Amino acid sequence: MPDIGHRRWAIAEGYIPSGSVSQDHALVSHEAVCLLNAGEKDADIAITLFFTDRDPVGPYRVKLGARRTLHLRFNDLQDPAPVPRDTSYASVIESSVPIVVQHTRLDSRHPNIALLSTVGYAEA
Amino acid sequence: MPDIGHRRWAIAEGYIPSGSVSQDHALVSHEAVCLLNAGEKDADIAITLFFTDRDPVGPYRVKLGARRTLHLRFNDLQDPAPVPRDTSYASVIESSVPIVVQHTRLDSRHPNIALLSTVGYAEA
Amino acid sequence: MPDIGHRRWAIAEGYIPSGSVSQDHALVSHEAVCLLNAGEKDADIAITLFFTDRDPVGPYRVKLGARRTLHLRFNDLQDPAPVPRDTSYASVIESSVPIVVQHTRLDSRHPNIALLSTVGYAEA
Amino acid sequence: MPDIGHRRWAIAEGYIPSGSVSQDHALVSHEAVCLLNAGEKDADIAITLFFTDRDPVGPYRVKLGARRTLHLRFNDLQDPAPVPRDTSYASVIESSVPIVVQHTRLDSRHPNIALLSTVGYAEA
Numbered sequence: 001m002p003d004i005g006h007r008r009w010a011i012a013e014g015y016i017p018s019g020s021v022s023q024d025h026a027l028v029s030h031e032a033v034c035l036l037n038a039g040e041k042d043a044d045i046a047i048t049l050f051f052t053d054r055d056p057v058g059p060y061r062v063k064l065g066a067r068r069t070l071h072l073r074f075n076d077l078q079d080p081a082p083v084p085r086d087t088s089y090a091s092v093i094e095s096s097v098p099i100v101v102q103h104t105r106l107d108s109r110h111p112n113i114a115l116l117s118t119v120g121y122a123e124a
Numbered sequence: 125m126p127d128i129g130h131r132r133w134a135i136a137e138g139y140i141p142s143g144s145v146s147q148d149h150a151l152v153s154h155e156a157v158c159l160l161n162a163g164e165k166d167a168d169i170a171i172t173l174f175f176t177d178r179d180p181v182g183p184y185r186v187k188l189g190a191r192r193t194l195h196l197r198f199n200d201l202q203d204p205a206p207v208p209r210d211t212s213y214a215s216v217i218e219s220s221v222p223i224v225v226q227h228t229r230l231d232s233r234h235p236n237i238a239l240l241s242t243v244g245y246a247e248a
Numbered sequence: 249m250p251d252i253g254h255r256r257w258a259i260a261e262g263y264i265p266s267g268s269v270s271q272d273h274a275l276v277s278h279e280a281v282c283l284l285n286a287g288e289k290d291a292d293i294a295i296t297l298f299f300t301d302r303d304p305v306g307p308y309r310v311k312l313g314a315r316r317t318l319h320l321r322f323n324d325l326q327d328p329a330p331v332p333r334d335t336s337y338a339s340v341i342e343s344s345v346p347i348v349v350q351h352t353r354l355d356s357r358h359p360n361i362a363l364l365s366t367v368g369y370a371e372a
Numbered sequence: 373m374p375d376i377g378h379r380r381w382a383i384a385e386g387y388i389p390s391g392s393v394s395q396d397h398a399l400v401s402h403e404a405v406c407l408l409n410a411g412e413k414d415a416d417i418a419i420t421l422f423f424t425d426r427d428p429v430g431p432y433r434v435k436l437g438a439r440r441t442l443h444l445r446f447n448d449l450q451d452p453a454p455v456p457r458d459t460s461y462a463s464v465i466e467s468s469v470p471i472v473v474q475h476t477r478l479d480s481r482h483p484n485i486a487l488l489s490t491v492g493y494a495e496a
Contacts, residue, residue: 010376067180090408121494193336254491317424330467
């Protein structure tokens with residue numbers, strides 16, 4: 001399949017609540033970036049995080065094979081540093097080949113969950 | 125009415141929870157792709173699903189008449205294979221004529237429902 | 249202020265649940281289209297609704313003054329016909345001047361509310 | 373890092389509910405605009421609010437440093453006037469350098485929270 005997407009994306013919203021009503025992995029409060037590489041070449045992806053009152057952190061490096069998707073939780077990022085909880089951040093995602101990026105948050109601070117999702121901003 | 129949209133779309137987020145608080149069809153956890161063909165020609169649509177650690181599955185073939193909309197649940201796809209539950213996936217939607225694609229999830233794992241929706245990524 | 253937006257928009261998702269936990273106007277289940285006319289000329293807007301198995305209905309005609317916003321509930325549309333509940337639909341919004349269109353649903357079928365929102369698809 | 377985004381954005385949806393189930397700052401009903409300035413120059417940002425039946429209010433002036441993000445609550449805007457509660461509005465965001473804009477609402481009127489988020493409309 002021909003590739004689809006762009007090489008440079010941004011997500012201006014980011015926030016991982018520290019609280020959760022459940023310790024079930026699927027229902028822990030989390031923030032994820034869904035990455036799709038529909039094309040025939042593997043993608044080298046670099047994620048940079050931006051904050052309100054300190055310098056950016058990154059790059060976080062991720063590999064995404066050809067014709068694969070990865071739903072990456074920001075909660076799980078560790079290198080070069082874990083993502084702070086209860087802190088606003090934003091992200092820029094840069095890829096060696098065109099990909100599609102979608103952002104999702106599951107918030108389970110309260111007795112029920114809330115969801116949000118939106119396609120990232122793609123630099124044409 | 126003149127057509128509106130694009131012929132190639134991608135949705136990087138996909139996940140059908142296996143649990144639901146209700147067996148009412150309208151409230152069962154589901155993930156849907158809303159397709160609009162506003163133009164005067166019927167659309168032949170092919171959906172391909174992408175996964176984290178195996179090859180893509182598809183195409184799932186769908187017909188959408190001129191001047192019609194279809195809100196298709198991924199839960200209902202059967203041919204060539206049902207969509208696995210509790211599994212991350214992504215999708216590419218290709219159409220013979222321009223269409224508009226929007227993605228919606230209703231999550232009723234917990235005692236209350238959560239909703240998300242976003243317009244897909246359109247390849248210009 | 250110079251205008252911003254496009255003259256032709258589509259929202260592929262549409263569904264008004266018939267049930268609500270509250271009869272409070274703000275909390276009744278509803279689906280809305282938020283229209284912004286930031287420019288200096290009044291807008292004549294025509295909305296056409298599309299369905300799964302019958303012909304489109306419309307146009308619903310709406311006026312939106314210069315430098316004004318209107319958050320229009322599909323629930324309130326009456327002419328040429330009310331919007332059926334518990335029925336999937338899609339919409340195309342056409343304007344005489346550039347506008348911005350965002351789609352929102354508040355679902356209060358269950359004991360708690362759920363929200364979704366997304367910017368419409370704009371025909372470039 | 374090179375900048376990413378646009379200088380002119382619009383969000384057609386806006387509504388701050390007056391009620392909240394919690395007075396915890398993180399869980400009070402709020403509407404926010406997430407701004408990302410990934411580039412190397414500081415941004416001077418002007419926000420104008422639009423209403424249904426009166427003239428626009430603004431500009432609200434915000435500074436956003438190079439390589440910083442700001443998650444600004446409309447609830448907190450005071451100059452030239454606070455944002456009315458329980459009132460529909462829309463916004464246009466103009467920046468001296470390219471930025472990315474995403475819109476989020478947390479609604480805690482009911483015993484549980486609901487979330488929505490979407491990338492704003494960017495004027496190409």
